[in-house]
Amino acid sequence: MSRVLMRGNEAIAEAAIRSGLKCYFCYPITPQGELVEYMAKELPKRGGVFLQAESEVAAINMVYGAAAAGVRTMTSSSSPGISLKQEGISYIAMARLPCVIVNMMRGGPGLGNIAPAQGDYFQATKGGGHGDYHLIVLAPSTVPEAAELVRLAFELSDKYRVPAMILADGMIGQMMEPVELPEPVDPKDIPERPWAVTGAKGRPRNVISSFDLEPEGLREMNLVLQDTYREIERSEVRWEEVETEDAEILLVAYGTMGRIAKTVVRLAREEGLKTGLLRPITLWPFPYEPIRKLAERVKTVLTVELSAGQMWEDVRLAVEGRAETPFYGELGGVVPSPKRILEEVRKYVG
Amino acid sequence: MSVEVAIPEGYVKIFSKPRALSDAKYTYCPGCHHGIITRLVAEAIDELGILERTVGIAPVGCAVFLDRFFNCDFVQAAHGRACAVATGIKRARPDLVVFTYQGDGDLAAIGTAETIHAANRGENITVIFVNNGIYGMTGGEMAPTTLPGQRTTTTPLGREPRLHGFPLKISEMLAQLDGPAYITRQAVFDYKHIVRAKQAILKAFRNQLEGKGFSLVEILSTCPTNWRMSPADAGRWVAEEVVKTYPLGDLKDVG
Numbered sequence: 001m002s003r004v005l006m007r008g009n010e011a012i013a014e015a016a017i018r019s020g021l022k023c024y025f026c027y028p029i030t031p032q033g034e035l036v037e038y039m040a041k042e043l044p045k046r047g048g049v050f051l052q053a054e055s056e057v058a059a060i061n062m063v064y065g066a067a068a069a070g071v072r073t074m075t076s077s078s079s080p081g082i083s084l085k086q087e088g089i090s091y092i093a094m095a096r097l098p099c100v101i102v103n104m105m106r107g108g109p110g111l112g113n114i115a116p117a118q119g120d121y122f123q124a125t126k127g128g129g130h131g132d133y134h135l136i137v138l139a140p141s142t143v144p145e146a147a148e149l150v151r152l153a154f155e156l157s158d159k160y161r162v163p164a165m166i167l168a169d170g171m172i173g174q175m176m177e178p179v180e181l182p183e184p185v186d187p188k189d190i191p192e193r194p195w196a197v198t199g200a201k202g203r204p205r206n207v208i209s210s211f212d213l214e215p216e217g218l219r220e221m222n223l224v225l226q227d228t229y230r231e232i233e234r235s236e237v238r239w240e241e242v243e244t245e246d247a248e249i250l251l252v253a254y255g256t257m258g259r260i261a262k263t264v265v266r267l268a269r270e271e272g273l274k275t276g277l278l279r280p281i282t283l284w285p286f287p288y289e290p291i292r293k294l295a296e297r298v299k300t301v302l303t304v305e306l307s308a309g310q311m312w313e314d315v316r317l318a319v320e321g322r323a324e325t326p327f328y329g330e331l332g333g334v335v336p337s338p339k340r341i342l343e344e345v346r347k348y349v350g
Numbered sequence: 351m352s353v354e355v356a357i358p359e360g361y362v363k364i365f366s367k368p369r370a371l372s373d374a375k376y377t378y379c380p381g382c383h384h385g386i387i388t389r390l391v392a393e394a395i396d397e398l399g400i401l402e403r404t405v406g407i408a409p410v411g412c413a414v415f416l417d418r419f420f421n422c423d424f425v426q427a428a429h430g431r432a433c434a435v436a437t438g439i440k441r442a443r444p445d446l447v448v449f450t451y452q453g454d455g456d457l458a459a460i461g462t463a464e465t466i467h468a469a470n471r472g473e474n475i476t477v478i479f480v481n482n483g484i485y486g487m488t489g490g491e492m493a494p495t496t497l498p499g500q501r502t503t504t505t506p507l508g509r510e511p512r513l514h515g516f517p518l519k520i521s522e523m524l525a526q527l528d529g530p531a532y533i534t535r536q537a538v539f540d541y542k543h544i545v546r547a548k549q550a551i552l553k554a555f556r557n558q559l560e561g562k563g564f565s566l567v568e569i570l571s572t573c574p575t576n577w578r579m580s581p582a583d584a585g586r587w588v589a590e591e592v593v594k595t596y597p598l599g600d601l602k603d604v605g
Contacts (some may be wrong), residue, residue: 049441053434054467061431061464065438068425069405069446073438093430136422197423197439199403199446209408209426297457 003180009034009173011181012102012166014280015150015243016089017042017139020185020258022071024050029081030114031170031189032104036076047111056081060101067097068208070196072154076102078119080111080168081127089163090129094210094221096195098157100150101135102166104173107333114332115245116169116256119308124167125284132222134229136164136236137283140175141258147349149281151182156236167283169306171256238281243269247276249300249349250313251325252291254280256335257304263338264304264345269343273349291318298323300348304341305329324348368392370401374418383571384412386538387480387547388419391451394551395422398559404447405439407432410452412486430461433468436475439583440574447558449476454495455485458520464518472529472563479521482571482590487489490576494518497595502576508555517595521568525601531557532565533602537593539572562604570596 013035013216016024024043026036036052043050049066053059059075066073077085082103105120107113124137136156140146142253146168153164156208197206212218240258242265244250249268253261268275276292280287297300301323303312312327319325328344330336357363370392378384394403401422408416410429417424427435432450440448457479458464468475477585484502492502492509495517499508525533532554536547547569554565570592572584579587 025438051437051441054463054566057431058434058437058464058467061428061434061436062441064427064431065407065425065435065440066442067438068435069439069442071442073442080369095426180500194437197405197446199405199427200421200423201402206420207426209417209422209424211414211426340450 003178005176006143006179007034007174008146008168009104010038011143011147011179012150013038013042015147015182016074016100016154017046017048018115018184019154020183020187020190021048021053021074023066023073025051025053025066025073026057027053027056027059027077027081029078029107031173032076032102035102035104035173046254048059051264054068056084057088058091060085063099064088064092065096066098067092067304068095070099070198070199071192072190074100076104078104078106079108079290082123083119084119086123086129089135090131091210092163093133093135094131094225095208096161097163097208098161099163099243100157100165100166103168105167105169108153113333116168116171116306116335117333118169118255118257118306119310120167121305121307124165125286125314133225134162134284136162136232137167138164139167139254139281139283140172140254141279143175144179145171147179147181160232162228162232166234169256189294199207203208204306233285236282237285237289238288239287240279240281241290242279244276244278244294246274246300247298248274249302249345250294250298251275251277251302251304251345252280253304254283254310254311259337260341261304261340264341267338268345271350272302273345275345275349286289286314286318288314288318292320292322295319295322301325302344302348303327304344306335307331366377368396368533370395370421371419374422375401376419378412378416379575381572381584382412384480385570386544387478387571388413388416390476390538390544390548390551392420393451393548394555395554400447400505400555400559403445404449405446407436407450409450409456410450411456413451413453413461413480414487416451430456430459431464432456432461433464433473433475437468437471439474439475440473444474445558447476447555449478449555453479453486454479454481454483454493456479458494458518462520466524466527469524469564469566470527471527472531473526474561474563476557476558476564477564478551479566479568480571480594481568482573485577486573486576490573497592519596521566521601524566530564530566530602531562531604534600535568535570535596535598537570537588537598538587
């Protein structure tokens, strides 16, 4: 393990290259410009393909092609660009192609701004494009965790043949922290892809498709997807708990807000307020069960987001009335201070 | 299923289905030129001996079932995105032979950007562009390529260029770029033109094998169903009318 000081966007790029990334397709957008630039500089030197596409639509369809051809592939963008990719992501999901998509969220809707926000939670966790599908959604709250989750994203995506998304924001993309980069992956450890289009030599031909005109056939394809999703929900839920043992109020926050909420827990504890935090690491599959269990013990589950309350819906589904479920959110790229959130905490405990 | 017929004594088999084609029945309407064009692509793959390293990209439109007709690996692309998908495959595995097969709605309307930029990058792929001037599968709507005055289900009084735009000559546009190696327009309404179209398709694949870059063969096709014509009249319409707007011949050839 090598420990280096890196910007989030660059750490994600380097971790992807070390994870066996072969083809990266992109379209420039702030606040993930450094990721694109790092790839342009590094990936061709290390035997990979860097290609700047004419649009986000083209970039995700290039990912579709490279994934179909059986290589580890990735694209990255930020909110408006991710919206443009949704058509392609839906096709990739149904065609069961592994790939990694990075979304460095910014303020929205529309052109919004380039400040950190979490308004793409619904889009990321509920499918995003048309049809019944999910992405595996991983939400880092620090630069080192971002690097770690990139490796995990490739592994889970390969394992289940489900596209994986790194859902972060401009804050994580832009800040610098010491990172322990993952060791370069041994190519032997990358799963075989017998389904890929590599030329039908000495085997039956392979077809990559998201299409079946017959309702029964399309239902069957959907059921396979749904079975895969149930398996992922059983096996891949990840979360972090901070001081939840004796908590009377539980904060639920992810990504940048999860990091700020950790500080809130410390400040609240200094005041004697029994405060804990549950930080989802996988936003899909969502940690419903861990939140439900904690909701049985605490009086309040306070969801804190940089949105108008998107994850809040999942938290309330998890709590199901076992505790009160207030919400505090900021909008438009405004990031609240720990003290501001502490004021919210004081409303419910102490 | 194909049926093996014993060849009687003294007879020689001189015509058979290309190896590249499967036993699946075409889903094209009777009399449509897609059947001829699909077969020409299969013959070219056979003659170049590249079946086992070829990947086709199926479009959205009348050729949406294209993967069923061939015996090679296939990827189904979203509407208009075939050239981007082909780019991804070819960049990931340059040893593969990658071709797209797209209609005019797919390539010249919703996929204009993907097509122009793949051409401009000189992507080393082969594009078969089937232009029948209409959206066939969705029910005969106007395409960018529809002729002035032509009646379609979305131009019931005929295409009025001042309202609906002019026929889009995308091959002429692509020929202006520095990227492409070969841009040609062909037709298959009679034997002579079928032979020429076949030579163009062969060249477009050969260019890829030789690393020359982006090659596109536009082929004027018919849509008897939505043109409300007999197959014979539809063929004559191409020969006499369509070629006035879309003249046949090479538009760019770097040799």
